[in-house]
Amino acid sequence: MSPFWAILTVLGGIGAVVGIGWFILFLVKECRKKKKQKEEEARRREEREANQQQIKELKEEVTKLNQTLSGVVPYLDGLPEVRQQKKVVLLRDGFRAMNEYRHADAIAKFKECLELASNDSERCALLNLIGVSQIRSSAYKDAKKTFLEVIRIAEKAKIEEALTAAYGNIGLVYQTLGEPKKALEFHKRSLKIAEQIGNLEVQANQLGNIGLVYLTLGEPRKALEYHEKALEIAKKMDNLQGQAADLVNIGNVYDDLGEPQKALEYHQRALKIAEKIGNLEGQAAALGNIGLVYQTLGEPKKALEYYERSLKLAEQIGNPEVQANQLGNIGNVYEDLGQFEKALDYLKRAREMFARIGAKDKVTLCEGNIALVKKKLGKQ
Secondary structure, three states: OOHHHHHHHHHHHHHHHHHHHHHHHHHHHHHHHHHHHHHHHHHHHHHHHHHHHHHHHHHHHHHHHHHHOOOOOOOOOOHHHOOOHHHHHHHHHHHHHHHOOOHHHHHHHHHHHHOOOOOHHHHHHHHHHHHHHHHHOOOHHHHHHHHHHHHHHHHHHOOHHHHHHHHHHHHHHHHHOOOHHHHHHHHHHHHHHHHHHOOHHHHHHHHHHHHHHHHHOOOHHHHHHHHHHHHHHHHHOOOHHHHHHHHHHHHHHHHHOOOHHHHHHHHHHHHHHHHHOOOHHHHHHHHHHHHHHHHHOOOHHHHHHHHHHHHHHHHHHOOHHHHHHHHHHHHHHHHHOOOHHHHHHHHHHHHHHHHHOOOHHHHHHHHHHHHHHHHHHHHO
């Protein structure tokens, strides 16, 4: 073989080896590429599943919240339907914090989500949730500012659903701040819009709130008229939870009118409905009100029995607000029974719990009661 052909043979061999090498490299790259694609697909599938789970959890938290809120209007504007993962997580955590009475955490989450809001309606919904959390933590002056901001945005953008919520909620704030006439003005404005847009839920809500204001103004008959209208709408909507709340309000009016037996009848009806639908929050509220009536009737031991049942339920569902209220009520019963040491213990526990959830007005009330009991102890 000539040197020329020998060189070609060698080069051909080298080319074949190089060709095989490149082919193997190509196969390795393809394998890696497919592996990466599979890993990416698996990652995306996990993300989708996680997002779906977060959306499910968000909706569950919203449902829980709707079962516990009373009086306030939780305007949501489709927030439970959001799909952007960061928003979903923030909203889920915010609603969860609300349900667990961690008001500061809820406000922080909703404020963070507010920075991601895509339109005025979403901004109004998030601000409304912040305001509701501020009400629940007794930060009424902050809540007033928040709802005024919602009103400013909603009036400018003509968002009626947001307006009816903000008007109703700022009415609650004015009522608590000792301005019932201003509260009445805003509740009526909320009611008017709710009637115009056909929102029966808000209509019932505001009729109930107007009734509460009239009771504060010393007009129980007028209060009764509004609560009965609210009850009619709740029945029309087949809203058992709303019916239970309205029955409680009517019971409180009859108690104010000096008709405790009639009050007892309405509270027991409310309790029966709450038990029927499995609403533990409603049961705890009704039991507490029945306890108040028995205390009015001069039956402190029977009152104590109902307060303790209410407290047990409140502990079961993890509602510190109801727990604190019932601890305070139990303290008052022991004071009536002349067991001042026991009364002091319960009142202090109530004060601590109110302080923990930021209910400053209730803390002040407890401190006043504690001072009275200490005075009685000093006289023994």
